[in-house]
Amino acid sequence: MAVADLVFQTLLDRGYHLEGCHHVWNLADSKLWYLSPSQARSFLAMTRASDYQQSVVIPELSLLSEYLPSLARHFSSQTTLNLVDFGCGDGYKAAFLVGTFHSRFRWHYLPLDVNAAFLRQAGRRLNQSNVKLVSFPPGDFLHLSPSQLSDKLSPCPSLFLLLGNTLGNFDDKHPLSFIHQVIRPGDCFIVGNGLVPPLSSADLLAAYSHPQIESWLFQLLALLGLHQQDLTYTVRFVNSRVEECFRFRRAVTLHHLNQALQFKPGDLLIIATSHKYTLASFRHCLATFFPRLQIFTNSNYHYALAFAFC
Ligand SMILES: C[S@@+](CC[C@H](N)C(=O)[O-])C[C@H]1O[C@@H](n2cnc3c(N)ncnc32)[C@H](O)[C@@H]1O
Secondary structure (H helix, E strand, O other): OOHHHHHHHHHHHHOEEEEOOEEEEEOOOHHHHOOOHHHHHHHHHHHHOHHHHHHHHHHHHHHHHHHHHHHHHHOOOOOEEEEEEEOOOOOHHHHHHHHHOOOOOEEEEEEEOOOHHHHHHHHHHOOOOOEEEOOOOOOOHHHOOHHHHHOOOOOOOEEEEEOOOOHHHOOOOHHHHHHHHHOOOOOEEEEEEEEOOOOOHHHHHHHHOOHHHHHHHHHHHHHOOOOHHHEEEEEEEEOOEEEEEEEEOOOEEEEEOOEEEEEOOOOEEEEEEEEOEOHHHHHHHHHOOOOEEEEEEOOOOOEEEEEEEO
16 A cells, blocks of 8 residues: 555544534544655654754663663573564664674664664664674564564563654553563563653754654655644643644645545644553553662653563
């Protein structure tokens, strides 16, 4: 199915709910944000912007460099490890992890992502003498059966990664349930996610109102043929999550797949959601699946890194 068809079909399938007299369409599904080359380019540009670096990349990398060495002790009797990177992006974090261990282990690296270009970039980045690439075609990792993944793993312990706030982009706990089904005794699952920061909600919303986030998320609507001048980007904090939305400024009719969808001024499209856990809710959400947990936070309790052991 073409990308635009998939996005339109998702709109049709999910429908809308009413807020007052306005229709609210929830199109927030993380796999839709990275499908086309322009979305992927725009996402990477956003991740290099200083706000994103300060709020996600730098806190996560500092926590990884501080606490990864303790994992070397956990795997002290091993020479080879599987490294399964859920939502690998450009592979930067996996390469950072491998680099942290120097040449202590040999790795079987299995990147998973919906975007083919990300998979290629991650493969190139991890092209090192102590890393063997195990390829998987692009796709939604939640559509894999646990055995499809387990069959690709070597008979050595595995490190599973879900980094960069990816967990918070899912509306339910589905990735945790999936990883719970594939993790085996001796394995470790590493999750990095933002916490509800000690920022005021106004500061939190300001961080998500960044023009580069707007530009990246608009790419999804451009695929549908919508025009930026017909929409206003808006961000709100509801139900413990940031919702990144576009509001229609005027009436628009969208024709696609032999159907027509009508939007009125004031109607809202939710394009992305990002759950912000408190430290307690982050622990609770993970502990439901992984009772053996270590959680670390940075000094301002803004970002958390968890090691879950099976
Ligand atoms: C927020 S980015 C994080 C990228 C990287 N892990 C990092 O920390 O920089 C989320 C990544 O997950 C991928 N992704 C999101 N939902 C996915 C899904 N359901 N199946 C496969 N990949 C997905 C995206 O393509 C993107 O590369």
